Amino acid sequence: MSSSRVIRSRDNPAFKRLVKLIDSGRHRRETGRIVLEGMRLLRALLARGGLPDLVAVAESEAQAPELAACLQAVPADRILLLSDALCARLSDLATPPGVLAVAAPPPPRLRRTPPGFLLLLEDLQDPGNVGSILRTAAAAGVDLVLLSPGCADPWSPKVLRSAMGAHFLLPLRERADLLEAARGFAGQVIATSAHACVCLFDLDLTGPTAFILGNEGVGVTQRLQEAAHAVVRLPMPGGMESLNAAAAAAVCLYERVRQLQAAGRDGHTVNRCGE
Template structure:
C-alpha cells in the first residue's frame, strides 16, 4: 500500500478536486464513496473500485481492515493518507476513514419506458434526491430519470442520503424528460393539490412513471401536461404541502401495497 504524505502529490490533488467540485466529478465521470457502508454496498452490487483510500488512523479499524484486505486481494490500488490530508478530502465529519474512487455508472437510455420509473424535474436538494433514490430502490423501482436541472446524483451528499440505493438503480442524468415521457409505454402520474383523486383511489397496481418536480416550483407546466393522471395525497389543510421526498415515498409504497394484492 502506497503512502502519500504531500499535498503536492498529483493523485492527492486529483482526489481533492473530485471531492470538492461537482463540475469536476461530472466531467471526469468519477466520484468518491465515503464510509464503510457505501464501499461495502458498491463491492456487493457493482464490483471493484478503481482506488481505495484509507486514513492512516483507521488502519486498525476492523471494518476498514476487512475492506482493505479484500481490495488488496483483488489487486486494487490502495493508498493511505495522514489524518489531516484525509480529512481535507473526506466530506464526512467524524467518518470511519475509508473511501473508494469509482467510475459513475452511465446506463444506456431506453428507447421506451415500460416499467416502474421516476422522473425528476429540477430537484435541487441533495438530501431530497438521496431520500427519493432510497425509497425508490426499497419499493422495487428500477429507473430514475433526472432532468438537466436536477442536482448531480453522484455527489457525496446525495450518496450519503441514498445509503447505497444508487447501486440498485439505473440513474439517467441530463435527460430530456419531455422525450422520455412522450415515449413512455406506461402511464405518467404526477401529484397535484388541484385534483380530487387521491393516491388511494387511483389504480397504482400497473407499471407507471412517477413525475416529481422542483421543491418550490413543482413540475413545469410543459411536463405536467404530459401526465396521464394527477393524484393528491390527503392531508390536513393547515399544511400547504408535503416535502417532495416524503410525497414520493408515500406514492411509491401505496403502489407497492396495491401491487401486493394483485
C-alpha cells in the same frame, strides 16, 4: 500499512486529485469517476463485482478489522494512506468515516424491459432529497429513475451518501428529456401537485406507472403536468400545505407497492415479516 507511507502534505498530487473529484461535478463527468465515502458504499461496490481505482484510508482507521477485510479485495498499490487531517478535508461530515473510494459509476441494469415502474425527477435541487428519493425508489422496486438536467448531480458525494447504496441497485438516466419520456411511456403517467383535485389514493396503480416529482419550490412544471394522465395531490388532514419532496416520493411509490401486494401482483421479490 506502514506509517512511513502516510501522506501528510496537501501538495501531494494524489490528494489534490481527490479534492478535485470531490469538489467538481464537471471533473467527475469528464473523468467518468465517482467518489464513494464510507464503508457501506465501498462494500456495495465490491459486492457487485466493482473494483475501485483507489481507496483513501485515514491513518487512524488503517487497522480497523472491518476495513482490513474489505481491503483484501483491493490491490495494495490502489490503497492510499492519509493523515487524519487530510482525510477530514475530503469530507463535510462532523465525524468523517475515514475511507473513500474512487471508482467508475455502476453500469445501469434495468430490472425489466420494458420498464413498468418509472420515477421522473424534475429539477430537484437538494442533494439530500435526491439521495433519499433514490434510496426509497430502490427499496420500492422502481425500474428506472430519470433525472432532468436541472437536478442535483446524482453522483455527488452528498447524494451518494444519502442514497445508502441505492446507486448500485437502481438504474439512473441523467440529463433526461422528461417530456419525451412521459409521452413515450406505455402506461399511466402521474404528476404530483399540492393544488390537484384528484387524490393519489383514488387511482389504480397496479398497471405500468410513471410518477413525476417536481422542484422543491415550484413543483412539476405545467408542460409536464399536461403530459401526464393524472395530476394528483396527497391528502394532508393536518393542515400542512405540502410535504418534503423525499417524503412525497415515499408516499407515492409505496402506495403502488401496497396496491400491488394487495392485488397479489408484486412484480418483484418482496421481504415480508416472518419470511
